Amino acid sequence: MQDNPLFSLAGRRALVTGASRGIGLTLARGLGQFGAKIVLNGRNSEPLATARDMLAGEGLDVTTAAFDVTDQDAVIAGVENIEYEQGPIDILINNAGIQRRAPLDQFSRADWDALISTNLNAVFFVGQAVARHMLPRGRGKIVNICSVQSELARPGIAPYTATKGAVKNLTKGMATDWARHGLQINGLAPGYFKTEMNEKLVADQVFTQWLCQRTPAGRWGNVEELVGAAVFLSSDASSFVNGHVIMVDGGITASV
Ligand code: NDP
Numbered sequence: 001m002q003d004n005p006l007f008s009l010a011g012r013r014a015l016v017t018g019a020s021r022g023i024g025l026t027l028a029r030g031l032g033q034f035g036a037k038i039v040l041n042g043r044n045s046e047p048l049a050t051a052r053d054m055l056a057g058e059g060l061d062v063t064t065a066a067f068d069v070t071d072q073d074a075v076i077a078g079v080e081n082i083e084y085e086q087g088p089i090d091i092l093i094n095n096a097g098i099q100r101r102a103p104l105d106q107f108s109r110a111d112w113d114a115l116i117s118t119n120l121n122a123v124f125f126v127g128q129a130v131a132r133h134m135l136p137r138g139r140g141k142i143v144n145i146c147s148v149q150s151e152l153a154r155p156g157i158a159p160y161t162a163t164k165g166a167v168k169n170l171t172k173g174m175a176t177d178w179a180r181h182g183l184q185i186n187g188l189a190p191g192y193f194k195t196e197m198n199e200k201l202v203a204d205q206v207f208t209q210w211l212c213q214r215t216p217a218g219r220w221g222n223v224e225e226l227v228g229a230a231v232f233l234s235s236d237a238s239s240f241v242n243g244h245v246i247m248v249d250g251g252i253t254a255s256v
Contacts, residue, residue, distance in 0.1 A: 006237045010035030014234065015082060015089045017069050017126055018096030020047040022195035023145065023223055027093055030227030031234060032060035036091065039082055040064045069096045069122035079129040088137065091234045092130045094123045095145040099197045101156045112159050119163035123170060127185075131178055138182035143233045144171045146189040146245050151253045164189075168245055175243030184242050186233045191249025193221045217250030 014031045018024040020042035032038045032055060040055075040062060042048045048064040055062040063086060067078035082089055098118045100111040123144055134140030147164040149157065167187065174185040192211055194202050201207045202220075212218050229246045232238050247253050 007231055007235045008035050009091070009231065009235055011037075012090040012234070013037045013039065013082075013087055014091035014093060015039045015041060015065070015079075015126075015130065016093040016095055017041040017122070019093075020044065020051050022197065023190060023193060023226060024093070024095040025051050026223040027095065027226060027230045028062070029055055029058070029060065030224070030230060031091065031093070032058075032062060033227075034231050034235070036234070037061040037086075038063070039086065039089070041069070041078070041096070042066060043068050069126055070117040072121075072125045075122070075125045076129050079126070079133065083133050089130050089133060090139070091141045091143070092126065093143050093145070093230065093234070094126055096122060097145065097197075099157065099160055101200075103156060104158045107159060115159045115163050119160065120166050120170070123167050127170075127174055131174070131183065134183055135178065135181050140183045141234045141238075142174065142183065142185040143230060144174075144185070144187045146171065146187040148189060148191045148247070148249045148253055150187070150189050150245065151247070171245060172243040179242045184233070184238060186238065186241055186243065187245035188226065188229050188233060189245050189247045189249065189253075190226055191215065191221050191247070191252050193223050193226070195223065215250040215252045216255050219250065221248065221250060 014036040016024050016028040019028045019040040028038045040048050045066045052062050052064050065078050065082050067074040144167050146168045149161040150164040150168040153161050171187040226248050229248050
């Protein structure tokens with residue numbers, strides 16, 4: 001069989017935000033296994049160092065860049081630091097995100113602001129900071145992590161749903177502005193996965209029963225099942241794909 005470099009990420013540098021654990025860490029590992037040099041981002045140096053050491057122990061090329069993605073000045077400085085100290089960022093996985101749950105009539109202003117800040121503002125801040133370096137080079141891949149909640153509402157998480165719907169449309173907007181300059185910007189929308197963000201849902205048998213009935217695949221997703229779509233959207237295999245969102249959700253948004 002001949003080697004086909006279509007999905008190879010060899011020599012490409014990928015910045016993954018929110019990569020100290022969960023989906024971000026899994027996507028970082030997956031991109032690394034396809035040859036990418038990985039830069040792990042998160043707010044806290046300690047869990048990042050642990051994640052870096054784990055991936056390095058698996059033979060991957062990995063560094064860390066700790067900054068808060070909600071702080072635009074820190075984002076600009078952090079991205080410049082990677083570009084000048086390590087080299088060009090070829091791939092951005094805009095993954096950092098948070099969840100807050102409460103009935104909408106009781107939802108606090110502080111939680112609303114936190115969601116908008118992390119799930120929406122930060123996607124713009126990091127996307128813009130990275131794109132400013134990619135645009136003069138005429139190439140680059142941005143993958144914004146959307147959600148099944150970009151398409152569907154669930155009780156108690158309306159503000160989260162609003163942010164993820166907005167990220168889907170921001171993805172289309174980024175593609176509309178930047179595709180003609182050689183960038184590909186797409187979204188990846190996970191369904192339901194057993195990460196720290198979903199700890200309470202995982203422990204809730206009623207929710208799991210609902211999820212398994214409602215999802216055509218009949219189960220929770222495994223985080224490793226997100227890697228294929230992320231590699232596709234980060235590689236030359238997706239060179240004419242722009243402004244789209246791949247749902248990796250066991251079919252939940254495809255059925256009523
Ligand atoms: P986790 O809570 O497990 O991980 C979130 C990551 O984001 C952590 O590494 C955290 O690190 C980082 N983070 C949070 N805030 C910031 C910040 N301000 N600056 C930098 N890093 C930050 O979440 P998941 O892995 O489950 O979720 C990842 C993404 O996937 C999110 O965007 C989420 O909305 C989305 N998603 C998840 C689904 C799921 O089923 N789990 C379903 C659909 C979408 P630290 O706190 O150390 O900074």
